Amino acid sequence: MASNTRRVISQALSTLQRNTLSTGDPLGFNQVYWTDWSQGLSLPKDGSPCMYTGRMYQMLPYAGQAAKLANRYQGLLACPGMSQIMSWGNRVAGEKTIRRMAGTGGEIATRAQSALRGISAGLRAIGLEPGYLYDAEPYSGVLLHELGADPGARTQAGRLGALFQSKGVSEVVAVDPHTVHFLRDDFPEVLEGAGVKLSHYLELLASEAERLAPKTALPMKEVVVHDSCVMARHLGIVEQTRQVAEALGLRVIEPPNHGQDTACCGGPIEYGFEELCAEVSLMRARELAGAGSQVMVTCPICLLNLSRHEREAGLRVWDLGELLDLALGGGKDAA
Amino acid sequence: MKLSPDPKKALLTELNKCRACRFCVDVCPTYQVSGGLEALSSFGRIQIIRHLLTGMLELDDSLSYALYSCLQCRRCENTCKAKGQALDICQIIQQARAYLAPDYAKEVADGV
Ligand code: SF4
Ligand code: SF4
Numbered sequence: 001m002a003s004n005t006r007r008v009i010s011q012a013l014s015t016l017q018r019n020t021l022s023t024g025d026p027l028g029f030n031q032v033y034w035t036d037w038s039q040g041l042s043l044p045k046d047g048s049p050c051m052y053t054g055r056m057y058q059m060l061p062y063a064g065q066a067a068k069l070a071n072r073y074q075g076l077l078a079c080p081g082m083s084q085i086m087s088w089g090n091r092v093a094g095e096k097t098i099r100r101m102a103g104t105g106g107e108i109a110t111r112a113q114s115a116l117r118g119i120s121a122g123l124r125a126i127g128l129e130p131g132y133l134y135d136a137e138p139y140s141g142v143l144l145h146e147l148g149a150d151p152g153a154r155t156q157a158g159r160l161g162a163l164f165q166s167k168g169v170s171e172v173v174a175v176d177p178h179t180v181h182f183l184r185d186d187f188p189e190v191l192e193g194a195g196v197k198l199s200h201y202l203e204l205l206a207s208e209a210e211r212l213a214p215k216t217a218l219p220m221k222e223v224v225v226h227d228s229c230v231m232a233r234h235l236g237i238v239e240q241t242r243q244v245a246e247a248l249g250l251r252v253i254e255p256p257n258h259g260q261d262t263a264c265c266g267g268p269i270e271y272g273f274e275e276l277c278a279e280v281s282l283m284r285a286r287e288l289a290g291a292g293s294q295v296m297v298t299c300p301i302c303l304l305n306l307s308r309h310e311r312e313a314g315l316r317v318w319d320l321g322e323l324l325d326l327a328l329g330g331g332k333d334a335a
Numbered sequence: 336m337k338l339s340p341d342p343k344k345a346l347l348t349e350l351n352k353c354r355a356c357r358f359c360v361d362v363c364p365t366y367q368v369s370g371g372l373e374a375l376s377s378f379g380r381i382q383i384i385r386h387l388l389t390g391m392l393e394l395d396d397s398l399s400y401a402l403y404s405c406l407q408c409r410r411c412e413n414t415c416k417a418k419g420q421a422l423d424i425c426q427i428i429q430q431a432r433a434y435l436a437p438d439y440a441k442e443v444a445d446g447v
Contacts, residue, residue, distance in 0.1 A: 005396040006439070009403050013440040146407055148432025149440045229408040264364050264408035273404050279368035280406070 008272045009147075016144055016271075017152040024138030024159075025055065027062050032135045034058040037113035041120060047131025049171035049199065050164070051120060054140045054179040057112035057300040057321075063270070108304060115303070115321025119175050119201050121328040122244075122321075126208035133167060142182040146268065157187045161194035171197045173204060175321070177231040177299050185234065202231075202298065202320075206240030209247040214327035222251040223318070224292040226284070226306065227262035228299035241298055244320065248327045255291035263287060267301035277305065285309035296320055342434045343388055349427055350385050353378070358418045359411035365404055374401045377411030377424050384431040394435055402432060 019028030034055045043051070123130045141156030160183075164172065172191070174180045180200045183191055191198050205212065223245060231237045238259045242252050257263040266280030285306050288295050295317045297303050307317040339345035359377040360366055366376035373379040374397070383401050386392040394402075405428045415422050 003396055005399040005403070006394075009399055009436070010439045017440050146429065147403070148429055148434075148436060150433050152440065229406070229410070233409040233413065260413060261410075264406045264410065266364070266406065268406045268408070269365075269404050273400075276365060276368065276404055280364045283364065283368055 005272075012271050013144075013147055013149050016147070017149055020139055020141055020144060020156055021152060024156075026139050026143060027059065029062070033062075034137070035134045037116040038120075038132055038134065041117065043120060043130060043132040045131055045133060046168070047129045048169075049123075049128065049173040049197075049204075050131045050133060050167075050169045051123070052133075052137065052140075052172045052174045052179070053116060054142070054174060054176060055137070056176045056179060057116050057303075057319075060112045060300055060304045061106060061109040063304070108307065111303065111307070111319060111322055112300065114325045115300070115319040116175065118319075118321035118323065118325030118328065122205050122212060122324040123173065123201065125213075125328055126205060126211045128204070130173065131169075133163075133169075136163065136167070138163070140179050140182055142178050143271070145182055145186055146178075147271075153182075154187060157183065157190045161190040161196065164191070164196045165194040169196060171199070173199050173201050175201055176301075177228050177235055177237070178301065181230050181234045200231075200235065200237060202237050202240040202244060205247075206243045209243045212244065212247040212324075212328070214248050215329050216327055218248060218250065218323060218327055220250070220294040222253055222292060223294050223296035223323075224253045224255050224288050225258065226255065226265070226288055226295055226297050226302060226317075227258055228297065228302050229262055229264050231298055232260055232262050241320070245296060245323075248323055250296075250323075253292045255288050257287065265297075265299075265302040265305040267305040270305070278308070281305040282309050282312065285313040285315060289313040289315050294318065296323065342430055346384065346427060346430055346434065347388060349423060350381060350388075352420060352422050353381055354420060356418060356420075359414045359424070362410045362414050364406060364408065364410065374398075375404060377405075377415075380405055380428055381422075381424065384427060384435070387431070387435055399436070402428065402436070 016026050020026050034053065037058065120130050138160060140160060141153040144156065145153035177200065180198065183198055225241060225245065227238060227241065245252050263284050264280060265284055266277040270277040293315055295306065295315050297306060297317060298320045303317060303319045310317060357378050360373065363376040366372065369375040374383065380401055383392065383398055387394055387398065392398060407425050407429065409425050411424045415424060
């Protein structure tokens with residue numbers, strides 16, 4: 001165990017809080033990076049439901065590097081005063097370093113963008129006209145809440161509710177389970193107060209799954225479904241995942257520990273416990289590999305953490321959004 | 336567990352429902368990969384929180400590691416529920432973080 005855990009957590013929390021509250025971005029990035037996925041899709045700003053990405057997929061290439069940076073400097077952080085200059089955000093070791101380490105974002109950025117395009121294509125395939133607030137859309141604050149920094153999380157969630165209200169948004173579809181759980185169960189008063197109805201995209205797609213007829217055959221016939229902990233145990237979304245996969249022509253293989261009994265990808269502790277996180281995700285990746293080589297996930301955090309072990313465990317990890325993108329043609333036709 | 340104006344009391348009330356059967360321990364992923372360190376299991380974390388709340392322990396580096404390395408995955412809760420107790424283990428841990436370590440987010444900013 002690290003001998004400087006208190007400082008690492010203090011560092012992570014204060015940086016997260018400062019960045020989120022001052023810039024609306026947990027990494028404190030000033031340059032817009034979270035709207036790239038939507039290029040060419042012509043999503044209307046006033047479409048309904050409004051897609052809320054919470055920047056979760058877009059952050060993947062940077063979040064991984066930020067965590068590495070934080071973990072690399074754990075020793076330094078223990079020195080009095082060093083923690084003040086070694087933050088992950090917009091300070092000395094900030095945006096430039098993380099961007100350089102992440103390069104152009106690499107494969108995970110491509111996958112994340114494809115997942116978001118696929119989700120928007122799925123929504124259009126069932127007859128909706130999803131909107132998007134582009135660079136006005138902030139991060140939700142979910143990680144602050146999970147780490148116990150509730151005042152900051154509440155402030156950020158309140159800002160989000162006020163934003164939807166000011167934009168006249170009455171229906172929101174979020175794309176990841178952590179954000180939905182945060183807004184639906186942890187701070188339900190925020191969206192209720194703003195008169196906003198919230199769904200997860202799988203809830204909408206599953207209700208009209210027969211309309212998801214694939215235009216392009218997928219490169220596999222069956223997938224091993226890895227349920228996200230938050231999706232299955234917090235939100236109770238299990239069957240919907242299978243219904244959508246089957247609508248795309250896939251046979252679902254259930255690995256050991258699935259549905260309500262799913263096993264964690266390790267991701268939620270990456271911010272400060274890189275080694276422990278890697279051990280948990282490798283354990284799950286090996287368990288999934290025992291059931292098949294094509295794995296389907298429905299959460300950006302699972303995508304990042306399980307895809308790290310693809311070579312070692314002999315897997316290819318797909319986000320369901322990526323499969324929707326492949327099957328439905330990225331939604332560009334429909335745009 | 337409902338959020339309460341008296342979080343310490345609410346936490347202790349919820350903790351007291353634990354009957355120490357330890358059925359939840361084996362399913363905890365951090366316990367599994369740590370080679371069986373009970374401090375990194377659901378039951379271990381509950382005991383640590385209890386002793387932190389009653390003043391038997393102080394929040395140092397290793398106890399912070401135990402408190403903050405929980406994945407909030409709720410796997411332990413499933414087992415606890417199946418065995419008839421149904422403690423809100425994740426919420427206990429999240430609320431303990433909020434109650435016991437509110438200064439963590441401030442320490443760096445204040446130059447501690
Ligand atoms: S299963 Fe529930 S009652 Fe049993 S030790 Fe774990 S938390 Fe306590
Ligand atoms: S929620 Fe925390 S304590 Fe419970 S099984 Fe998951 S990691 Fe272990």
